[in-house]
Amino acid sequence: xxxxxxxxxxxxxxxxxxxxxxxxxxxxxxxxxxxxxxxxxxxxxxxxxxxxxxxxxxxxxxxxxxxxxxxxxxxxxxxxxxxxxxxxxxxxxxxxxxxxxxxxxxxxxxxxxxxxxxxxxxxxxxxxxxxxxxxxxxxxxxxxxxxxxxxxxxxxxxxxxxxxxxxxxxxxxxxxxxxxxxxxxxxxxxxxxxxxxxxxxxxxxxxxxxxxxxxxxxxxxxxxxxxxxxxxxxxxxxxxxxxxxxxxxxxxxxxxxxxxxxxxxxxxxxxxxxxxxxxxxxxxxxxxxxxxxxxxxxxxxxxxxxxxxxxxxxxxxxxxxxxxxxxxxxxxxxxxxxxxxxxxxxxxxxxxxxxxxxxxxxxxxxxxxxxxxxxxxxxxxxxxxxxxxxxxxxxxxxxxxxxxxxxxxx
Numbered sequence: 001x002x003x004x005x006x007x008x009x010x011x012x013x014x015x016x017x018x019x020x021x022x023x024x025x026x027x028x029x030x031x032x033x034x035x036x037x038x039x040x041x042x043x044x045x046x047x048x049x050x051x052x053x054x055x056x057x058x059x060x061x062x063x064x065x066x067x068x069x070x071x072x073x074x075x076x077x078x079x080x081x082x083x084x085x086x087x088x089x090x091x092x093x094x095x096x097x098x099x100x101x102x103x104x105x106x107x108x109x110x111x112x113x114x115x116x117x118x119x120x121x122x123x124x125x126x127x128x129x130x131x132x133x134x135x136x137x138x139x140x141x142x143x144x145x146x147x148x149x150x151x152x153x154x155x156x157x158x159x160x161x162x163x164x165x166x167x168x169x170x171x172x173x174x175x176x177x178x179x180x181x182x183x184x185x186x187x188x189x190x191x192x193x194x195x196x197x198x199x200x201x202x203x204x205x206x207x208x209x210x211x212x213x214x215x216x217x218x219x220x221x222x223x224x225x226x227x228x229x230x231x232x233x234x235x236x237x238x239x240x241x242x243x244x245x246x247x248x249x250x251x252x253x254x255x256x257x258x259x260x261x262x263x264x265x266x267x268x269x270x271x272x273x274x275x276x277x278x279x280x281x282x283x284x285x286x287x288x289x290x291x292x293x294x295x296x297x298x299x300x301x302x303x304x305x306x307x308x309x310x311x312x313x314x315x316x317x318x319x320x321x322x323x324x325x326x327x328x329x330x331x332x333x334x335x336x337x338x339x340x341x342x343x344x345x346x347x348x349x350x351x352x353x354x355x356x357x358x359x360x361x362x363x364x365x366x367x368x369x370x371x372x373x374x375x376x377x378x379x380x381x382x383x384x385x386x387x388x389x390x391x392x393x394x395x396x397x398x399x400x401x402x403x404x405x406x407x408x409x410x
Contacts, residue, residue, distance in 0.1 A: 034308060035064035036315050039078065042093035042296065042331065044069055049326035050092060050319060057318045065315060067092075082107050082303045090312040092298040092319055093140065096128040099297060100368040103131050109302040109309050111135040115317065124293045125336040128363040133207045137299035138320055141333040144291045144361040145189060145261040146353045147278050148268065153177065153256040157278045164257065164281050168236050171256045180236050181250075182259035183243030184228065184385055187377030188292055189259055194224035195290030196283045201365050201373060211369035214402055216377075217395040225391035227283070229384045239385040250275075262332045265350050277350055279357040293361035295336055372405030 038054065040047050047069040054065040068088070070077070075098040081087035083105075102108050116138055118126055125139035147164075149157050153171060158164035168179025183189050191201075198220020203213035215221060232239045237246075247264060249255035251271040259280070268275050280289040298320065300312040324340040325347065327333040334351045335344050345352055364370070380398035383389040389397065 033062055034311050035066065036090055036308070036311050037088040038065060038067045038090045038092050038315070039070045039088040040067060040091070040093040041070050041073070041075065041095075042327070044071070045330040046093070046327055046333075049323050049330055053319055053322045053326070054315065056322070057315055061314070063311060063315075076101065078102065079105055079107060082301055085303070087301055087303065089304045089308045090298065090300055090316055092316060093296045094299075096137065096139070096295050096297045096366050097364045097370055098366075099129065099137060099299065100366050100370065102299070103136060104368050107302050108136040109300040109304070111138065112313060115313055116320075120338045121336050122338070122358060124358060124361055124363050125295050127207060128293065128295050128366055129297050129299075130207055131366075137297040138316060139295040139297055139336040140320065141296050141327070142336055142354060142358050143261065143294040143296070143334075144354055144357050145192075145259055145280075146291075146357045147257060147280055148250065148260050148264075149257045149276055149278070150250065150253060150255065151274045151276055152253070157276060158257075158281050161281045161283055165230075165234065165236065168256060169234070172235060176254060178237070178249055178255045180231070180257045181241050181246035181255055182237075183246060184231060184237060184239070184241055185378055185381040186243060187374055187381060189243075190224075190228050190381055191377070192259075192280060192289035192291040193227050193283070194221050195362055196287050197221070197224040197227065197285060199224050200362075201370070202367070209365055209367050211367060211406055214399050216380075216402070217399040222391045222395050225380065225384050225395055228381065229387075229391060232385050232387075239382075239387075262334060262351060262354055265332050265348070277353040279353050279360070288360035290360055290362045291357060292364045293358055294364045296333070368409060369406045372402050372409060376401035376405065 038050070040050055042050070047067065051067045054067045058065045075094060078087055078091060079102060099108065121139055122142070125142065126135065129135060129137035129139050147157065154167060158167055164180060171177045171179035194216065199218060200215035203210040203215065231237055246255065246258050247260065247267065250258045251267060251273070253273060280291060282288055298316045300309050300316065304312060320337060324335040324337065325343060328335065328344050328347055332348065332351070334354055335341055341355065376398045379401065380394040383394040383397070384391055
């Protein structure tokens with residue numbers, strides 16, 4: 001998801017009288033009168049949605065809620081503020097892969113038993129916000145990527161990558177046309193092919209991630225890197241293609257197919273493109289590419305007093321239930337809450353392919369050691385696509401760099 005600059009804060013003060021008709025018994029019992037400070041790293045328009053709904057919660061429960069927009073990606077500021085006693089009670093809207101550092105520091109309060117209905121969330125979303133099988137945050141949305149295609153250039157979307165490559169080559173043969181492009185050296189996107197052939201970041205045993213077992217240099221990972229390299233050697237795209245260039249080409253109607261996420265749906269709509277979206281086609285081995293799955297999450301600070309935590313969970317539940325449509329309309333966010341998905345699809349049918357793709361997606365590792373993966377992953381991809389190293393050598397180098405980075409974190 002793209003971030004915007006700027007800052008905003010609003011103090012939302014509710015009535016001192018508990019609203020009876022509009023408040024459920026559970027919400028009323030949860031309210032103990034106090035103030036909940038909320039930080040959100042969602043976009044500025046989305047935070048306005050949160051502020052509006054938080055004001056309603058405050059009015060209904062007789063509490064106060066201060067929702068603060070935290071721009072940028074400096075997520076570690078929460079840890080600093082929490083340790084100094086200046087942090088929020090609730091963080092509503094932060095990528096789940098940032099939770100690992102907070103969990104290791106003991107800053108995440110466990111989600112109280114019965115606070116959320118786990119049956120209402122996909123397993124991948126719950127896994128992304130768990131540690132050792134215990135829930136520490138509420139998943140808010142489904143974030144993965146899929147295949148966008150220009151219906152004018154590609155009337156029938158390919159069901160397999162074998163067909164995609166054939167279609168792309170035909171388009172490349174036409175002047176001013178490009179068949180298939182994406183941000184190839186971005187590990188976030190290219191991991192789908194590595195995992196589809198059998199590679200993995202960290203070994204996962206019953207929800208426990210083992211950072212000492214890195215599977216990015218096994219035979220499957222090497223095959224995945226070789227497959228990625230073929231996109232360049234087959235002439236489908238240059239080795240230095242970037243996401244911005246691919247998005248620009250697709251927006252201009254020059255590109256037939258692109259791997260992208262729901263955050264760019266509005267970009268292509270504004271370009272008046274006649275486009276469609278499908279889950280990623282199957283690979284030559286018959287498997288679906290395992291795209292990274294992420295979720296914006298909501299968690300309560302373990303530093304907050306028990307009474308404040310209770311209030312914070314009450315507000316979190318209220319926001320999850322009442323902001324799905326607003327966040328969909330402002331940020332194309334696909335709600336993780338199953339009961340909200342039919343309305344989301346009705347609002348925007350383009351979201352259906354991402355929900356389908358999430359079935360094969362893999363939760364992005366949410367432990368702190370994941371921070372040591374991104375740069376080595378990008379380096380390996382660049383080595384492979386430019387032909388500087390063989391897929392095998394690049395994979396070995398990648399894992400060495402990752403292990404060295406993990407050692408520095410300890």
